[in-house]
Amino acid sequence: MKKIINRPDDVVRDMIEGMRLANQDIRVLPGTGVVVRKDAPVPGKVGVISGGGSGHEPAHGGFVGKGMLDAACAGDVFTSPSVDQMMKAIRAVDAGRGVLIIAKNYTGDNLNFDMAMELLEEEGIKTAKVKVHDDAAVEENADTTGRRGVAGTMLVQKVACACAEAGGSLEEVKEAAQSAADNVRTIGFALSPCIIPAVGKPGFSLGEEEMELGTGIHGEAGIRRMKVDTAHNLVEIMLEKLLADMPLEEGEEVCVLVNGMGSTPLMELYILYREVHMKLTGEGIRIAKAYVGEYMTSLEMAGASVSIMKLDERRKRFLLAPADTAGFKQF
């Protein structure tokens, strides 16, 4: 394992400390992995928080700041944050109008967020939660806990946080987040595994010319192993899967996110985006906004994902509103 770290057990602590030292607009609640907007609680604003296991940076600590999250709870690598972290985060950002939690659909994250919400209700803090389950690679059926939350979560956060910034009530912010979550799908692939520092070896392996479609952001098995194909063919396969799940009509307006998993060069992400753009516009879809870069990574995994969010006037306005955070800036 080649990693530039100190002790494997300290990676999250050291990283969060590095984030804080590099970013004057955030603070860290002492002794926790909770990153908070320096000016939180923001008077009159509904708070929005998120969180999950570490290893997906800049998500979510890198999205804390003006126009985006009020706080993010960082668990250990690929491990849910604790109920205690979540309670501290919620208390730190509540300005009296309540706090929305945006959770990716993982069992541990949600159990803990639900527990934190229940305990805080007794303190009189209003909370609500929206689950993101955008991974179109996972079938929704009785045997699974449902789709995983992956890169599309960032777009849901952006929409919800802009609604909060615009003065929305907890109900309105929740409704904005829910409508974003309902209208976003993601499909990803991996070319190589990643290594959890405390484990020290890859979680799975792929052959010399092999890739996997639908791999989760923690290396969860995907839906199909195949020979590495051209960007063109790969996008055909990915979009077929995604659009079967969320059909788009001619003339419909969308946002596209091409997200790098960690070690796929920006060059390849732009090549992928070109294929997505040509395919969608060729079918009469209008792309109102495109994001290409690393937003929800899996340590050093090679691979990428494509997310599409359907836009209506309201989601579009919230999506395009300004934000100023380390990992997501928009004028």
Next chain:
Amino acid sequence: MKKIINRPDDVVRDMIEGMRLANQDIRVLPGTGVVVRKDAPVPGKVGVISGGGSGHEPAHGGFVGKGMLDAACAGDVFTSPSVDQMMKAIRAVDAGRGVLIIAKNYTGDNLNFDMAMELLEEEGIKTAKVKVHDDAAVEENADTTGRRGVAGTMLVQKVACACAEAGGSLEEVKEAAQSAADNVRTIGFALSPCIIPAVGKPGFSLGEEEMELGTGIHGEAGIRRMKVDTAHNLVEIMLEKLLADMPLEEGEEVCVLVNGMGSTPLMELYILYREVHMKLTGEGIRIAKAYVGEYMTSLEMAGASVSIMKLDERRKRFLLAPADTAGFKQF
């Protein structure tokens, strides 16, 4: 070679096309790899351009936009852009007050930029050039063509472009760029090589637990191979080398850039930054601004670099001025 591309020979063309499709603030001069600010030439403003081989994204095409570059010439992967590209870029951004070229110190880039400048002089376009050679790993002596230009180039571009945006004359913009170039040093390391798409295999190899200090951004040999060390020890070694070359006095103000080479996770970049921050502030150095992320990559190379720029009041003001580009945004 696992890459998400179409034909290896088309990677730069496809990437530039992807950049253009994803970014409404740029255009691409037809049939070239020249990315230009959509509103160029900006009336009354000195133009600033840069360029070099591709494979270092977001540098330089991702830095084209408001507050940063007016244009960037993308050569083939790790290959100098042509004289023709450079001439087209300069013509496209000249608003009559001249154009500054910021070149990394590579022979081919500079020969071509010099030729382009000479030819354009005959057309009456005023140009000037500043060379960046910030790599503290390379000794300056008669046997070398001098230090290489690496990640510190982005900071030089930022300072120069803010001076141009503020209305500086060609001489003033050149002077700002030169003062930035004179006051920045970088030291990097590699944990793994990268693969040029048209070559198909790594340019060098490193042992299972081996890293190389001072590797160039095209995989040029560094100054020392060593066992992978802790982030703490590595930063000690890197800063010793860098500060021997550019000593800092107690109380001095600097900007720090921790730049990822391609496949090193943001987690590790923040861990590295933490060490740099503690070391410098422990010696009484004031860090006015920190950047942590991927700005000057080497395809999928694993590794990172640390750049330090000494600030005076003027460089600081220009550095902190706003910019809105795909690869570098600042409010």
